[in-house]
Amino acid sequence: MIRINLLPWREARRKARNLQFYILMGIAGGLSASIVLLVHGYYATRISTQTDRNTFLKAENAKLDKELEEIKKLKEEIQALLSRKQVIETLQADRAQTVYLLEQLVRQTPDGVYLKSIKQTGAKVNLTGYAQANARVSTLMRNLEASPYLMNPELVEIKAVTVNNKRLSEFIMNVGIKRQQSEADAAKGGAGKVGPGKAAAGGAPKAGAVPKADVAKAGEGSAKK
Numbered sequence: 001m002i003r004i005n006l007l008p009w010r011e012a013r014r015k016a017r018n019l020q021f022y023i024l025m026g027i028a029g030g031l032s033a034s035i036v037l038l039v040h041g042y043y044a045t046r047i048s049t050q051t052d053r054n055t056f057l058k059a060e061n062a063k064l065d066k067e068l069e070e071i072k073k074l075k076e077e078i079q080a081l082l083s084r085k086q087v088i089e090t091l092q093a094d095r096a097q098t099v100y101l102l103e104q105l106v107r108q109t110p111d112g113v114y115l116k117s118i119k120q121t122g123a124k125v126n127l128t129g130y131a132q133a134n135a136r137v138s139t140l141m142r143n144l145e146a147s148p149y150l151m152n153p154e155l156v157e158i159k160a161v162t163v164n165n166k167r168l169s170e171f172i173m174n175v176g177i178k179r180q181q182s183e184a185d186a187a188k189g190g191a192g193k194v195g196p197g198k199a200a201a202g203g204a205p206k207a208g209a210v211p212k213a214d215v216a217k218a219g220e221g222s223a224k225k
Contacts, residue, residue: 097177100149101125108143108150112136123177125150130168134158137171144175152176 101120105127109115112132119126131137137158144153156172 101177104144104147104149108140108147110136110139110143113140120177123179125175125177127173127175128171129173130161130163130170132168134169137169137173141173149178150175151178 098120101118105115105118113129113136114131115127115129117126117128119128131140137155141153141155144150153173153175156174158169158171161168161170
């Protein structure tokens with residue numbers, strides 16, 4: 001016997017396929033939404049973490065800027081103190097310069113040479129005077145060159161003049177003053193190199209000490225008398 005299906009099976013199959021399609025679309029949409037939410041949450045967390053790091057770095061940079069300003073002020077204060085210290089050391093080193101200069105001029109000026117004026121400008125000294133002969137001026141220059149406190153004598157001018165009916169040589173000379181070592185520099189640079197009881201070469205004469213040359217001259221004067 002032959003059976004004939006008179007039900008609308010095509011329409012039922014179409015509805016089943018549509019339902020299956022909608023279910024699949026819903027699952028795909030849900031998965032897509034879940035993936036989007038997960039990605040959004042991940043990147044939102046990364047952005048929040050980076051924002052917190054940026055805020056922390058800005059705060060630390062502000063602290064470092066303040067510390068750098070303080071360090072800069074401290075460096076300026078240190079530089080100012082060092083400059084003052086340098087000025088004080090220079091003044092201490094040069095306080096006896098005039099005494100040394102006059103003492104050396106007295107020692108190094110040979111007989112027959114008379115100084116008329118002495119003018120100091122910084123480390124340069126201008127000498128004006130008279131000499132009985134040009135050879136006396138040469139002797140003076142050699143003595144100044146050998147002095148432990150003076151250096152680089154330079155003859156500017158020399159000419160013949162008549163003073164009190166005497167024929168003399170008037171000269172103008174420049175000479176430099178050697179920079180003496182300060183006490184602090186001497187302590188650092190090897191004050192221990194000089195043995196006890198020995199005077200360093202070119203050292204300052206002790207107060208009250210009589211130069212050997214003066215003693216010899218005094219002895220010769222006494223012998224002549």
